[in-house]
Amino acid sequence: MIEGNRKGGVGVVDPWFEAVKRGLDLQKAGNKAGAQALYQQVLAQNPQHALALHLSGVLAGQFGRLREAVELLQRSVMLNPADPLAWNNFANALQDFGAMQDALAAISRAVEIAPGYATAWVTRGTILQTLSRHEEAADAFRAALSLAPEKGAVWASLWRVSMESCQWGELADIVPKIQMDLAQGKPTLLPFEALSFCEDQAVHQKCARAYGEGILTREDISPFRHLPRPRNSRIKVAYLSSDFHEHATAHLTAGMFEAHDRSRFETFGVSFGPDDGSPMRIRLSKAFEHFLDVREWTNEAIAEHLRALQIDIAVDLKGYTRDARASVLLRKPAPVVVNYLGYPGTLGLPIYDYVIGDATVTPFSNQSDYAEKLVHMPNCYQVNDNRRNIAVDTPSREDEGLPSNAFVFAAFNNCYKITPAFFTVWMRLLREVPGGVLWLICESKTIQDRLRAEASSCGVAAERLVFARRLPLAQHLARHAHAGLLLDTLPYNAHTTASDALWAGVPVITLQGRAFAGRVAASLLHAAQLPELIAHSLDDYLELAKTLANDAERLKGLKRHLSNKRMSLPLFDTGGFTSALEQAFLVMHDRWHAGLPPEQFAVPTLLTSSQ
Template sequence: MELEGAERAEGGVFALAALPHPPSAFRQAARHAALLHARGVVPLEGAPAVGAAGCPIRVGYVSNDFHNHATAMLMVGALEARNRERFHVTLYSYGRDDNSAMQQRVRAACDRFVDMRAVSLREMAERIRADGIDILVDLKGHTHDSRIGVFAYRPAPIQVAFLGFPGTCGADYIDYVIGDRWVTPLEHAPHYTEKIAQMPQCYQPNDLQRPFPEPATRGQWGLPADALVLGCFNQAYKIVPETFDSWMRILQAVPDSCLWLLEDNPQATANLRREAEARGVSARRLIFAPKAGFAKHLARLPLADLMLDNWPYNAHTTASDALWMGVPIVTYAGPTFASRVAASLLDAVGLPELICDSPAGYEATAIGLLRDRPRLERLRRHLREGRLHFPVFDGARFAAGLEGLYQRMAERARAGLPPEHLPAAPLN
């Protein structure tokens, strides 16, 4: 029953990220979920210490997504580019074994891959303690099938939240949350129970080996040949009335445009069409794309002239996919981690002018771009030509930044100092 309660709480926290809310409410909800995960847990005896200076830092990652999943797709390039002499990496996996090419890459990129599907939380913690892990990293947070309760046993001297959950975990057993200047500015520290550790560039890793397929044709996806296509491939639960209002005003201001959305489920499709009509926009101007395999999805993205982000839960992986395929995205950066991810990505590809500080600014920026085709094409060319050189797609650069943070965490621990905020530092 305790696990059921924790699962319900984590589902509520994750859902809250997609709804307008004050950051203080998010922290409170996350704290409640973290306490449920820790209910009845007695931490392991003894206080583990970080290994001696000069020895490799032993990093462990906990997740059930080390297979053909977005987390693995994002992480694999950084894992492959890591410094193998200075960092020893173990993946603690409790997810499925799909033997996919992605899973094989992930396995090959680490020193050890430990299957933990059949063990209890305490047994996981005991194995991690026995392995002498210095820095234990949770890649799930309050998402489905999380095992964040393992961290309540305190199996490692330094415990970190990273990548899988856009916000505070609310747990006193997580020491740091890894972000960057955009998603976790230090002035937002009161919204976090963890100390903020900032990457020197965007916190989101990406894989330079991801496919770059030839673009599809508009006819293949039922798009009008001569219209301006505005795209958004986020799941329907991320679309809130305020965002949809802005989209409809943009469509009204640009009559030769249409909105290309993901066909998430029939009820959502019907609702969105109805709401467009209620706002004076023909439902025929909303075109829905079925879900597709990764390579097919990437191939269709350049058919959109411009991507429209949504808030308070931005495009995350879907934003980096669009930028990878040369499609600019307009975003509104709000007050929460989840509402600032696209801003971080845009800054990392040299397009900060597409980051807006209000819905009105968002609408004006999108409308201005759609009315200035030469400028829009310049932005697309900037992305196409810089794709292989932007920091956000450089796995080696990302690995160096992440390892720099891990080194700073370890040095503080060896000196007997408690966790503290780690502002972004330039790469050596």
């Protein structure tokens, strides 16, 4: 890349070549600040230096200055439109900025210039996957693998897009390649992918740690150190999320934010997601004592501001999920940093002091699988807002495309959670429950057709799969009235999907797994006082579903339990949950002020090694 820029034109030597090369050497050695200084010197003398703009744009992206990265890289490709590396990095910057269609156009230019450039095909696949153009994404990943079959992370990407689109035909070839890499200690999977790929918590931890360390290195982060300071009259708690709008996480947490005891806690909502102008956004902006819209801020600026505010406890509601800003938390913007709700697993680095769990999802015996110390909530780790509205007008069965008298098995998890093993069990269930239908949520006609073809191959009529349309939450909750049971998946359970069903009065059948992501529904059922709906093998799961579908009286009893006791069940005690979480915050805060390291404990009974 450097050699191609030694001359600025025919016979013209680039006088800034050596400076740019020294900057690149520093960048590769990890001295990003030194590299940036050299690039800035070059650009001060020659603002049209394409390579300096390119490399400076890459650094800006690594430092989290997303708008600046886009602007610098755009200038670079305009000056040197024949450079496929610059187009690839421009596409990545646009993707990070959220301009997906522009990102697709940029990466299309890169592969047009250099069709043998494997990395560009990977970038193209990732962008198409984000746009839910799954078949095209899979083709791009296959193109990358044809050029560089040793790229283990691309096999992981192909696996992910195959699961999202229910293209299961290639899994027998894809899965062993990923397993081989994992067995060799290579953290091939992104952390969130790992949760869906297997139940091995050591793999989850390894992938999370590698991802977090990658952020620390790429952004050249040195976590803040916090010196003891006088206690504030109130504990300052900041919740960080991109989901403070019409989103599942907001529907779970809004009541908790409102219920905080402001005589003891000063709450901050730190939003780096969109403002959709929805009633939920308005409600959330009022739920916190302070609501900060920081979506245009850099990660560094957000962290510095939280430190300046003297936040005591920073709560990460995203972890390593889409639209997260983990590098804010990895800067240690508060003395205590907590992993809660958004990511069901360890974040892999002890910069995070605690993870909020419970005795079911995070038993203390699993502490070695977590970089954070485990905190047990008394009933269930998942908060629920007991003000969630269920629409009065229920969509009819006809509106939903459901047969008038059929038993309805709802399976409302996202498509990527549906594994071939569970789909096979569901098809067996439909064969053994005559007239029953499977009610799924999927908007893609291609995926719908694919699942119907799978059903036919299992001996089940395609029309017995019914696909629900997307509806606002209140209407979605109301139409649960047509469901007899909600069927869960593994290794990644229903989370909000399961608590929505229970809130709407629909029993949930789950298979309890080994890792956090696969034990959530079991935790919800314990807190709903329905542990009898937790299965421990696929055979038990099938038999339980079949038994309940054929026992109308028993099923009515389960629904009466949920309907009659809804407001008294621990699962839906928003105020009680908030009080317990506040007690947990007090323990964390007191330990830090006492100079004690984080330690696992249960609320309300402390189980610390220091006692």
